[in-house]
Amino acid sequence: MKVVVIGGSGHIGTYLVPRLVEGGHEVTNVTRGLREPYQPHDAWKRVRLIRIDRQKEEAGRRFGESIKALEPDVVMDLICFKPESARPLVEALRGQIRHYICCGTTWIHGPSVLVPTREEECRNPFGEYGIQKAALENYLLEEAQAKGFPATLLHPGHIVGKGWLPISPVGNRDPLIFSRLAKGEEVEMPNLGMETLHHVHADDVAQAFVKAMSFWGNAVGESFHVVSPQALTMRGYAETVASWFGREARLKFVPFEQWRKGVDPEQADMTWDHIARSPNYSIAKARRLLDYQPRYGSLQAIHESITWLMEKGLLAVDG
Numbered sequence: 001m002k003v004v005v006i007g008g009s010g011h012i013g014t015y016l017v018p019r020l021v022e023g024g025h026e027v028t029n030v031t032r033g034l035r036e037p038y039q040p041h042d043a044w045k046r047v048r049l050i051r052i053d054r055q056k057e058e059a060g061r062r063f064g065e066s067i068k069a070l071e072p073d074v075v076m077d078l079i080c081f082k083p084e085s086a087r088p089l090v091e092a093l094r095g096q097i098r099h100y101i102c103c104g105t106t107w108i109h110g111p112s113v114l115v116p117t118r119e120e121e122c123r124n125p126f127g128e129y130g131i132q133k134a135a136l137e138n139y140l141l142e143e144a145q146a147k148g149f150p151a152t153l154l155h156p157g158h159i160v161g162k163g164w165l166p167i168s169p170v171g172n173r174d175p176l177i178f179s180r181l182a183k184g185e186e187v188e189m190p191n192l193g194m195e196t197l198h199h200v201h202a203d204d205v206a207q208a209f210v211k212a213m214s215f216w217g218n219a220v221g222e223s224f225h226v227v228s229p230q231a232l233t234m235r236g237y238a239e240t241v242a243s244w245f246g247r248e249a250r251l252k253f254v255p256f257e258q259w260r261k262g263v264d265p266e267q268a269d270m271t272w273d274h275i276a277r278s279p280n281y282s283i284a285k286a287r288r289l290l291d292y293q294p295r296y297g298s299l300q301a302i303h304e305s306i307t308w309l310m311e312k313g314l315l316a317v318d319g
């Protein structure tokens with residue numbers, strides 16, 4: 001297949017593009033050419049890079065035609081955030097491609113009723129990002145189911161991989177949380193630490209994209225959660241990280257509004273975004289229809305990422 005990946009040199013693309021090349025596909029990566037993938041791989045030598053700034057092309061109403069000119073069989077769109085960004089692609093590519101696989105997010109869901117949350121549950125998104133992604137999903141599924149446009153949406157959780165910091169046990173990106181747990185220092189946790197996080201390894205997200213393409217008949221017109229097999233409680237996550245360093249976690253539980261007073265406001269907002277959703281998603285549908293078989297549990301994925309960060313000296317821990 002001629003596969004065009006839009007935004008293929010980031011978290012997902014680092015794993016997805018080599019998988020596609022190794023699968024024998026002819027891959028074009030569309031980016032601004034500013035970033036390198038997180039991990040080197042020989043496969044990148046066989047990837048065509050097309051430098052396009054999506055925002056600029058969308059403003060000039062050229063983006064759809066620019067992608068069509070690449071004559072793709074399949075488009076994997078990793079950086080679409082609202083229906084208005086998908087529409088020019090749908091209009092330009094209708095009748096021209098076999099599959100358009102778009103990256104969503106599990107934040108199409110707000111607070112859940114039943115967990116693990118399934119794709120068909122009522123959405124209740126909140127926050128601009130989740131609301132726009134839910135609207136994007138509605139738009140693409142309508143185009144697929146009513147008008148035959150071959151769209152699929154894949155919704156990752158918190159993406160983890162070698163090269164960047166995972167969402168921490170307090171639901172933000174403060175690296176000091178890992179350091180404190182590693183040193184056996186006290187860590188304040190919001191509430192009772194029983195709210196949840198749901199990570200996924202970037203290579204498992206990549207697997208889902210490849211499998212969606214393989215199981216075309218099951219994938220078109222559908223959306224799928226792409227997360228690890230089980231969500232994590234924040235408390236259990238903290239205790240497990242401490243145990244990796246031979247420590248017993250010293251956790252202090254503080255009501256969220258009190259907890260946030262001692263935290264950088266941006267990190268506190270990020271924690272709120274996580275605990276207010278307490279993600280816990282089902283992958284039964286992806287397992288059944290796409291043969292999605294995540295290689296990593298949440299803790300395995302995080303362990304790999306933390307080990308890599310320590311090996312590179314990017315995470316300050318004792319010993």
Ligand SMILES: NC(=O)c1ccc[n+]([C@@H]2O[C@H](COP(=O)([O-])OP(=O)(O)OC[C@H]3O[C@@H](n4cnc5c(N)ncnc54)[C@H](OP(=O)(O)O)[C@@H]3O)[C@@H](O)[C@H]2O)c1
Binds near residue numbers: 013034
């Ligand atoms: N990260 C998470 O935990 C998470 C969780 C759930 C869902 N998601 C979804 O995952 C998708 C993002 O995937 P990712 O995390 O792999 O992305 P990423 O790491 O942010 O990488 C973004 C990619 O897009 C390119 N890019 C950025 N701006 C561009 C522009 N204006 N024009 C063309 N290319 C551009 C970047 O390369 P250049 O900078 O070189 O252009 C890079 O290749 C989004 O749809 C997001 O909603 C992410």
